[in-house]
Structures are given as C-alpha cells and as structure tokens.
Amino acid sequence: MLTTLLNKRSKSLLALAAATTLMAACGQGQDAGQSETASSGTDSQAQSGEQYSRSQLRIVGSSTVYPFSSYVAEEMGATTDFRTPVVESTGSGGGFKLFCSGVAEDTPDMTNASRPMKASELKMCQDNGVEDVTQIMVGYDGIVVGRKAGEPALDLSREQLTKAVAAQVPQNGQLVDNPYTKWSDIDASLPDTEILVYGPPTSSGTRDAFEELVIEHGAENIDGYNGEKPAIRQDGKFVPSGENDNLIVQKLAQNANAIGIFGYSFLEENRDKIQAAKIDGVEPKRALISSGEYPISRSLFFYTKNAHVDKIGGMNEYVTLFLSDQMASDRGALKKLGLISLPPEDLEQIRENWKNKEKVTEASLKGSHG
Template identity: 55%
Template structure:
C-alpha cells in the first residue's frame, strides 16, 4: 500500500509540474483532505467576488502536499500547501535545501478527528485506550506485546457489543492518519512505555504509531466523502476523518463518544474532546509577487468573514481560534512572518 501511495504522489508531482509549465494566472494549492473543504470554499468565494480566477485546489493529503510543495521555488510547484498537521522539521530542512528559503505558516483553526458510524446504529461510547487497542498493530496481552488479536469489540471490553472491528480511515499520506496515530496510538504506547520501549523509535513508548494491517483498518484514500458512503452501507464499520465531514453528514452518520465526550465544536476548541488538532496551510513567499491574486486570497482567508467567531468557515465545520490568538495569527500572516526551525521545535 505504501508503495502505491508513493507512486500516486510521484504521478501527482509529474502531472502537477506539467500542468503548471504554462503561464500562471491561477493560484495552485495542494495538501490535506481535511483542510480541502475550507480552502475550496475560500477559493470559490475569491473567484466570485474578485477579478482573479478561482485558485485550483487539489486534495493530495498533507504528506503528499508537502512533497509537492518542497520540490523547489519554481513556478512549476504549488504556491500553498494545506496540512492537518504541522510541518515537520525534516520537511522544513528539505524545503531550505531546495531553495525555498521563506515560508509563512498559517494556523486557521481547529478540527477534531471524528470516529463515526451509521446513524441507524445504537450510540457507541469508548475510551481512548479502547480505541487504541482496536486500531494499533501491537497490543499488550498478559504483560507481553503481541500482534493485535482483537476481532470484535467485546474482546477488548466485555461491556462492549460483540461487533466486528472494522475501520475505514485515511492512508499513510494523510495528516489525519498521522494525527490519529500520534494522539490515540502514541498516547497509549507512551502510557505503557515499559512495554513499548523496544519497538518505539525514541524509547519510552514515544513515537510508536503503527496501525494494524490485518484488514481491520482499511485505508480508504484521500476523499473522506467515500468513507462516509461506506458507512451508509457497512453497519459494523467506523470511519475516521475530520469533524467537518461529520458535521456535513448528520443525516447519515453519527459520532462515537470518546472518553465520554462527543465531537462538538465547543469540546474540540476547549480540548475536552481528546482527538483535537490544529489545521494549517503554508505559503511559498517567493510566489507572492509572481502569481496574480495571492495576497488578495490570503487577505480573504484571514478575514473575520472567513475565520472569525461567526465566520463562514465555521458553518462548514472549522472551529475558530480564540480572539486573541486569531488576532496574532492574522497579524503574523499578513506581514508574511518567516517560519523558522526554532518555531517548529516549540
């Protein structure tokens, strides 16, 4: 599967480069499927309310977007990449080596990772640890780590239903997958560090994020709407995706409670919902004066109209930043503050 994803990204790089070899009169945006609905909404509004063409937005996954973004500073590369996780230090360093010396980071708001099921099913409530045990590759049994043996939920906790464990979730190229693995599997491994030390990259259970590969977790591509469609047909299955897709499909699916907390905008913003994360996009500053409309697009995206407390993006699932933080982000972005390696290490 990983080879297939790498092949898709390679094809995307070639296709993207070929499509941009001509004169550039449109902003080109790639990256996260979670940020895609918000970016697309702003792009459509931008095209409808200005003299500029609507930006072209592609859903490639956060990892795939970064790979395209850091190819270089030429006009055959994207101007902006969306991300449902923060840029890695290794990606920043690769960008610098490729001649992309100035990047601006944009925090647009928050999102929760929903664990959703068919709306016809009974309500479902599990702990974060039970979710980890259902999705991770190696689990503790009798004081030892073994390949995940759990096939039904009652095998994890007898109080849970005898229901087949099956998830449709994002692929390895997705920032949502990275965030889920870190916040669910990684937290469990760290809490049980003595067992996970030997197989964790940094020891003490840190950075262990292996998702099971026995068919219980099915990578379903970067189009989260396809996961929603699968849930309408598979009564056993759960889907893993950004909260916005849950919010848009409440007539067909509903979220599971995690640690007794529902995925709601309020619970996500406060951090009470345990699988909450920040959403970003990254600007290639070398393109600001070369691509028509880039500055104007960024001004629209950063406006109260879009990301404010009652902004339009809130209506489609974005959880807004607190007023003081949002004001700081707006100031930093519109002055095109440079992202540094030290920033990413904070």
C-alpha cells in the same frame, strides 16, 4: 449567498481536481492586467522580477482543510477578477513533498496541513531553495470516530481504540500479533461485532494526529508496550481509505458495523448519515474541541511560498480573504462547513503574521507542536 456557493462548490470540485493534473505540467493563460512575460519555471527565474505565465494559484495538501480552502477559492473566483485557485487534496505529507520541491512555476504556491510542518519537512524545503515560508493557523478541528446514524451510540477510550487498530498488543508479558477480531474481544461492554475501521492513509495529517493523540497515548497507558508506539495493523481490520474523507462517510452509511476516522467538518456536513462516538466520555463539540477538552483535538494550517507572492497574482488576496471575518471568524461562512474558529485576538495575530510574512523556523515549529 452561502447556499449558492456551497452548491457551486460541490459541482466544481471534480473540475478543480481534473485541472490540477494539467496545472502540474504546464502554466495557464495570462489574465488581463498581468505581465505577458513567459516563464521558464526555473529556479533562476524565481529570483528575477518576472511573473509566472499561469494565472491560477495552485494549492495542495490536507483533505481536512480542503473543504475550507476550496470554499475560499470558489468565493475568490466568484467575487474578484482572479481565476478560481486550483485546490488538490493530497494529504498533509504529500502536500509538503510537492510544496517543498522547489521555487518554480510548476510547484504549488501553498499547501494545507492538518498538523504543523515537521522539522524534516522544513529542511526539505530549505534544501530545495524554498526558504521563505509563512505558517498560517486557520482554526481548530477534532478527529471524529464515527459510525452510521441510528446505530447504538459508542463511547470508546483511547486505550480501546489502540487495542483495536494496533498491529501488536501485549499479552502474557509479551507483544503478539493483534488477535482481536471483535470489539467485544477487547471489552465485553463493547458490541459483539467485527472490528472494521476505515481510516486515513499514511500521507494524511489526520493519520499523523490520530497516531500521536490516540495510539501514542493508548500505548503509554497500556502495560506491556514499555514506551513503544505500535504500528497500525495491516490484516484487513484497519482499511486505509484514501485522502477523500467523503468516501469514508459513504462506506459508513452502507455498513452499520464499521467505524471511520475523519475530520469534524465531515460530521457537520453529514449528520443525517453518520454520528460521532464519545472519546474518553467526551463528545466532539465545538467548544470542547477549541478548549482541548475533547481528547483528539488539533490545529489546522496552511503554508505560503513567499517567493511566489510577486510571481503570480492573487496570493495576497486569497490569504486575506481566508483570514477575513467573512470567512474565518466565529460569524464566518467556514463555521457552517465545520471550521472551529480561533479567538478574535489570535486571528488578528495571524493576520499580522501574514502582513509581516513571518518566516517559519525550526524554533517556531516547536512552538506549533507545543
């Protein structure tokens, strides 16, 4: 069953992405058993008891969570009477902008995120009438620094990575534009090859997490930054490569000297093409990521717009399926795609949070960042 659905998922992703543009502009036809009442897509309608006319869930957000979300969507479409939800990879930041734009038919029902929602994003939601949101933590992920399979293994410190990608570095008591062009310029023990890093764009939660867990840490431990977090260089040594991490994998497979930054699930799916570097001497392994011993570990989430639960069929069913043992547990199908599952007691608590539609607050977000 898993192999069949994986094949089906790979064939369907292009169709899902194409459908998203249409979904953003208009509603879809009504499924049997749903209300035939048409929706105007206005905020006043959202306060009524009417259902939306579109019959597919719309999900946006993180490229890291996208493979898991798409798999659950495909499973739901294949095993229930609901249409397959449309899932779009917009990046975590881009997803929150769309999600928080209002309570209306032409806005997403959920958004995936590879970092917690920011307080500023919660305020954006509230300012636009999106006041009832539940945070669903689905598991853990490690940010991988990888290169082409078969090349010499790398062991990089976060300080070395910071020096490779920072726009400015300390030299002779002052910050100067980054002069490093080769890895060996940073440390003679590193390869004598040009620095070329394919990484996520500014809209990506992976970029946010990399900046926090690598660059902020590196700057704190390199004399001369004096508490300042450097920006990422824009001289061609760091190349933002869009929200599709598979493109980074393809570029690494074609260039033995390049390294890339992406989520652990893409390593799991492409071990024949790419390999992971150790970070501060630690490999990105499941147990080391879930324990936090791997230095670039993070939690994965999605957020639900609860005002839409009664407006469009399938939200409860989708979330329940995602959080089921069949999907999200250590025995679930998403493990084979690279998801690092929550402990059983934590997963059960997340299910209770969804059952009770626990509302996101600024205080709860601070706990998520903790």
